[in-house]
Amino acid sequence: MSKPLLEIKNLHAGVEGRKILNGLSLEMNAGEVHAIMGPNGSGKSTLASILAGREDYEITDGQVIYQGEDLLEMAPEERAHKGVFLAFQYPIEIPGVNSTYFLKAALNEKRKANGQPELDAMEFLTLVKEKMKVVELPEDFLKRPVNAGFSGGEKKRNEIFQMAVLEPTLAILDETDSGLDIDALRIVAEGVNRLKTANNAQLVITHYQRLLNYIVPDQVHVLSNGRIIKTGGKELALELEEKGYDWITKGDAVAA
Amino acid sequence: MTTTMPEVISDTDPRLTSFDRFERDAAQPKWLLNIRKSGLARFSENGFPTLLDEDWRFTNVKPIVELPFKPVTSLPVQLPAAADLVKFHFLKTSETLLVFVDGHFAPGLSRLPAAQKGVLITNLKDAITKVPELIEEKLSKLSTVDANGFTGLNTAYFEDGVFVHVAAGQSVDQPVHALFISTGRETGATSHPRNLIIVDASAQLTYLENFVSLGNAATFSNAVSEFFLGDNASVEHLKFQEQDENAFHIAGLYSDIGRDARFWSHSLALGSALSRNNIRARLNGPGLQAVLNGLYLTHHKQVADHHMFVEHAAPHCESHEYFNGILDDESRGVFHGRIFVHRVAQKTDAKQTNKNLLLSDDAKANTKPQLEIYADDVKCTHGATVGQMDEKAIFYLRARGLPLEIARRMLMHAFAGEIIDRVQHNVIREELDQIVWDRLEEKLATT
Numbered sequence: 001m002s003k004p005l006l007e008i009k010n011l012h013a014g015v016e017g018r019k020i021l022n023g024l025s026l027e028m029n030a031g032e033v034h035a036i037m038g039p040n041g042s043g044k045s046t047l048a049s050i051l052a053g054r055e056d057y058e059i060t061d062g063q064v065i066y067q068g069e070d071l072l073e074m075a076p077e078e079r080a081h082k083g084v085f086l087a088f089q090y091p092i093e094i095p096g097v098n099s100t101y102f103l104k105a106a107l108n109e110k111r112k113a114n115g116q117p118e119l120d121a122m123e124f125l126t127l128v129k130e131k132m133k134v135v136e137l138p139e140d141f142l143k144r145p146v147n148a149g150f151s152g153g154e155k156k157r158n159e160i161f162q163m164a165v166l167e168p169t170l171a172i173l174d175e176t177d178s179g180l181d182i183d184a185l186r187i188v189a190e191g192v193n194r195l196k197t198a199n200n201a202q203l204v205i206t207h208y209q210r211l212l213n214y215i216v217p218d219q220v221h222v223l224s225n226g227r228i229i230k231t232g233g234k235e236l237a238l239e240l241e242e243k244g245y246d247w248i249t250k251g252d253a254v255a256a
Numbered sequence: 257m258t259t260t261m262p263e264v265i266s267d268t269d270p271r272l273t274s275f276d277r278f279e280r281d282a283a284q285p286k287w288l289l290n291i292r293k294s295g296l297a298r299f300s301e302n303g304f305p306t307l308l309d310e311d312w313r314f315t316n317v318k319p320i321v322e323l324p325f326k327p328v329t330s331l332p333v334q335l336p337a338a339a340d341l342v343k344f345h346f347l348k349t350s351e352t353l354l355v356f357v358d359g360h361f362a363p364g365l366s367r368l369p370a371a372q373k374g375v376l377i378t379n380l381k382d383a384i385t386k387v388p389e390l391i392e393e394k395l396s397k398l399s400t401v402d403a404n405g406f407t408g409l410n411t412a413y414f415e416d417g418v419f420v421h422v423a424a425g426q427s428v429d430q431p432v433h434a435l436f437i438s439t440g441r442e443t444g445a446t447s448h449p450r451n452l453i454i455v456d457a458s459a460q461l462t463y464l465e466n467f468v469s470l471g472n473a474a475t476f477s478n479a480v481s482e483f484f485l486g487d488n489a490s491v492e493h494l495k496f497q498e499q500d501e502n503a504f505h506i507a508g509l510y511s512d513i514g515r516d517a518r519f520w521s522h523s524l525a526l527g528s529a530l531s532r533n534n535i536r537a538r539l540n541g542p543g544l545q546a547v548l549n550g551l552y553l554t555h556h557k558q559v560a561d562h563h564m565f566v567e568h569a570a571p572h573c574e575s576h577e578y579f580n581g582i583l584d585d586e587s588r589g590v591f592h593g594r595i596f597v598h599r600v601a602q603k604t605d606a607k608q609t610n611k612n613l614l615l616s617d618d619a620k621a622n623t624k625p626q627l628e629i630y631a632d633d634v635k636c637t638h639g640a641t642v643g644q645m646d647e648k649a650i651f652y653l654r655a656r657g658l659p660l661e662i663a664r665r666m667l668m669h670a671f672a673g674e675i676i677d678r679v680q681h682n683v684i685r686e687e688l689d690q691i692v693w694d695r696l697e698e699k700l701a702t703t
Contacts, residue, residue, distance in 0.1 A: 053651075075654070077655075077657050077659050079655075081657055092648050092649050092652040095674055096667075096670025102656075102666070105666070106653075106658055109657040113657075166656070166657070
């Protein structure tokens with residue numbers, strides 16, 4: 001058995017003196033899809049942010065090993081170059097930065113870091129046109145500034161589009177399903193499914209079981225008070241949908 | 257310590273006593289002398305603004321007041337050579353170029369266009385002999401809307417400037433490029449460029465004002481431009497100011513816009529110790545669109561001030577003001593935008609935004625958007641921001657693989673690009689984009 005793609009060991013972290021993660025541990029292998037579910041405030045988005053490298057959090061204990069390396073030591077861009085991708089819960093609007101320009105620069109930075117030749121404008125455009133089909137984006141998207149004036153659904157689709165172009169090894173989807181109507185959800189989920197290969201992994205963070213009707217996880221983890229309190233197969237998600245979180249989180253309330 | 261008492265202009269002030277020579281000048285038409293006199297009276301009444309004046313509370317003009325007043329009374333004998341000019345921007349933008357040296361027209365350095373029916377492009381002095389009635393009718397008719405001593409001073413002392421008249425239905429293909437050079441040889445050397453732009457119904461013009469310096473003396477440019485836009489006229493104006501950092505620059509831009517007309521006026525403030533643009537637009541007919549768009553890039557101890565007054569005097573008009581500033585070191589940006597909507601101006605759509613990006617802890621921005629609305633069916637919005645670079649946006653870019661330096665650079669260019677993208681004329685926009693790009697790269701290289 002090869003080494004896991006991602007190992008989170010006993011991770012403790014917080015912000016401004018407030019502890020959010022309390023000994024979170026998780027292992028993922030290439031080719032797997034894991035879902036993390038949990039009530040509001042359980043630490044889902046904190047985990048996503050820490051994995052992507054946001055600097056606002058203080059890590060007090062634990063380790064994150066990605067492809068055998070200490071992920072927490074890496075700058076956000078270095079993580080991206082090594083295949084980590086966060087689909088943001090709230091994608092940032094960047095008026096004035098053209099989407100094509102931005103994405104081409106991002107892809108070429110990654111290629112450069114991995115010793116691959118940079119794509120020229122024509123090659124990039126060919127690639128992008130093909131990838132746009134993954135999330136059914138209109139082409140004029142590329143001419144617009146990054147996320148500026150996009151609807152909530154467009155922003156989420158744009159995240160998955162970027163994911164399609166950057167081809168991450170580890171994709172973290174932070175509540176990508178939140179705020180989407182059923183059609184948008186289907187497009188996004190199908191996009192994610194099409195990007196799945198034997199060599200990459202997807203960590204799907206969600207508040208709603210609904211997403212898991214479209215994206216089928218190998219494992220479902222329940223996060224509560226900053227640690228995983230239950231892990232199961234996809235049927236666990238259904239059980240959560242039916243019974244709510246209370247039946248498993250009840251005994252855990254003292255942990256905070 | 258700043259002055260808090262209104263400045264009183266004494267009778268022996270050279271700004272009043274230097275006026276003699278116009279009265280003695282026999283070639284001066286009577287009507288023009290009267291206009292000059294009214295300007296002098298206005299200056300004498302209003303004097304220089306102080307920080308007590310609400311419209312000037314963020315900008316202290318004391319350094320200008322204390323400067324010796326040395327109006328340049330004739331074209332300098334020692335003119336810059338054509339080779340001295342090559343360092344200036346936009347020189348290849350247009351075949352039409354009017355060069356003014358210390359406020360005086362320099363025909364040898366200029367390229368006037370071939371005659372075109374219905375179009376007159378020349379220097380104001382020449383136009384006064386060619387079309388005196390038109391000038392008498394228009395000159396200083398807009399610039400009296402505000403009690404501005406600087407504009408009064410210009411009206412009294414101007415020597416020359418640009419004159420453009422585009423008759424109804426005519427279109428000027430090439431942009432009119434006016435290059436105003438301060439030779440910068442002597443402290444207090446003062447020029448008063450005076451421009452009169454008349455674009456009649458359904459006519460079209462692109463006009464570029466370019467203010468530069470050769471030397472680095474503390475000179476003073478006090479410019480006034482008046483724009484008359486007829487019904488359905490289309491005018492794009494770009495004012496580019498990169499004078500020496502010891503120079504002082506005040507400009508008044510007065511416009512009167514007819515129905516269904518389109519007016520873009522862009523202001524790029526890069527140079528000068530202190531620059532102030534007084535922009536006054538009167539929206540006089542329904543259905544017109546006015547875009548006032550500006551970018552100021554300052555460093556060291558520069559101050560760049562834009563002061564706007566947009567008057568909606570007719571219904572169904574759109575006015576948009578967009579001003580972005582990138583401020584470094586101990587520099588300061590000032591934005592004061594006042595939108596006044598008359599009772600008749602129903603269905604007004606007025607938007608005003610001012611965004612400031614501070615690159616240093618000591619840089620400052622003063623911003624004051626202001627709406628005064630007397631109509632009840634209007635859409636008016638305003639907003640202002642002052643801040644450092646958006647950390648969330650930087651993180652977003654880094655999380656996609658862009659290194660920190662590139663992320664910062666991208667955001668800074670984007671911030672400037674928002675403004676530059678509104679320039680309609682392709683060649684001017686591209687050149688401007690390059691100028692600003694270079695300037696920001698220089699900035700990034702030193703921080």
